[in-house]
Amino acid sequence: MLNKELLCEVLGVAMSSGGDFAEVYGEHTRSNSIAFVDGKIDEISDNVISGVGVRVFLGERTVYASTSDISREGLLACARSAADALGEGSAPISICLNRREVIDIHPVRINPITTQLPTRIDILKSACFAARERSDLISQVSGRLMSVEHEILVANTEGLLVGDTHTRTRIAVSAVASENGENQSGSASPGRGMGLEMFEFISPEETGKKAAEQAIVNLRADYCKAGQMTVAIENGFGGVIFHEACGHSLEATQVGVGMSEMCGKLGQKIANEKVTAIDDGTIAGAWGSVNIDDEGNPTQRNVLIENGVLKGYMIDRLGSRRMGMPMTGNSRRQNYAFEPTSRMTNTFIDNGPDKNEDIIASIEYGLYAKQMGGGSVNPLTGAFNFAVTEGYMVRNGKICEPVRGASLIGTGSKILQDIDMVGQNLATGQGMCGSSSGSIPTDVGQPLIRVKKITVGGR
Secondary structure (H helix, E strand, O other), rough: OOOHHHHHHHHHHHOOOOOEEEEEEEEEEEEEEEEEEOOOEEEEEEEEEEEEEEEEOOOOOOEEEEEEEOHHHHHHHHHHHHHHHOOOOOOOOOOEEEEOOOOOOOOOOOOOOOOOOOHHHHHHHHHHHHHHHHHOEEEEEEEEEEEEEEEEEEEEEOOOEEEEEEEEEEEEEEEEEEEOEEEEEEOOOOEEOOOHHHHHOOHHHHHHHHHHHHHHHHHHHHHOEEEEEEEOOOOHHHHHHHHHHHHHHHHHHOOOOOOOOOOOOOOOOOOOOOOEEEEEOOOOOOOOOOOOOOOOEEEEEEEEOOOEEOOOOOOHHHHHHHHHHOOOEEEOOOOOOOEEOOOOOOOEEEOOOOOOHHHHHHEEEEEEEEEEEEEEEEEOEEEEEEEOOOOOOOEOOOEEEEEEEEEEEEHHHHHHEEEEEEEEOOOEEEEEEEEEEEEEEEEEOOOOEEEEEEEEEOO
């Protein structure tokens, strides 16, 4: 992408005003997307992003500049603007870069970017037609097949020179069910950090049917009654609650500046002893996995909570300086225009000791949240509000009628303590997480869990 001599020159200019560390991040990303609406292809798009970011440190102060001009003159101008913004003086520096090889934990067999367009269209059509054919109640279906090939290069004044290429594929189907003038929707959107080989074990047809079935369930459902009750949250995307309500509070972005409810709690019991939570960027082929983070560090398996005890945070380079703790391979960004910061990869509550059937059987009256949607959280207080996109009432240990319009309201610290049963069917769901360094792919996950009491919003 960029030759070693030019990188050394750019780093030298970046350090020319007295910084103590500098980094160059180069990116070349190709992506494509196919949209299918109401029985026909609606849009086909191909995009390329290419550019470089230069970051300079002086203690805990950072300056970041980026450019899409990757000529020598453009790169040196970008580095000079970062150095000038630091404006602390001058210091000579000698830089010697040593390339480090990367072990690829998720090699791609079927490149989705270069695969013939008709093949990709057929995959999307099969998912959308399966949704449409699920029931006469399905009035509208839309779908999208998305692929990304993300090539990066990182060089810094510690001598690191490393590059990597990461590929992602995702299919998303949305269905609308209609009856007597009322419409309700359902969706499914699996993705992986791999090529089109993903569809050897993820069925496009089953993805479409799942979206349609959720829409039909919601069409026939009554509104959920509000109140405090016991809630069982299903596996997969149910893990979005831990991701949002607790995961962000464990990122150095918040912890390093004292803006997290989890500050200063290492070694303390913050959750029920059945809760073990992990962030693991090394899972082969997972949606949130990468070989190296966006500062060039290998990703790793980080135990955040073990048997209820806080064991660690997710830490980038700036967070490491602020907290005096080692980096954990969690530095991420949307693209070269964003300065990186600490972010999650694949974050989940691990399997626990309880049988799934016992969790449902233990609930006299409550809610079974089969599928969770989006929500919001305040990392400082941990207060959250999340939508339940498919839910059912539970009575006397049995899953009963479907309900709609439910939401879960609480705080991260409280829900961690109130998870009193953890099942054994760990699965993950895929999402895009937004924060100060942009939107990035992350996996959320958990087995079926029980929250002994939580506020359920409804009617």
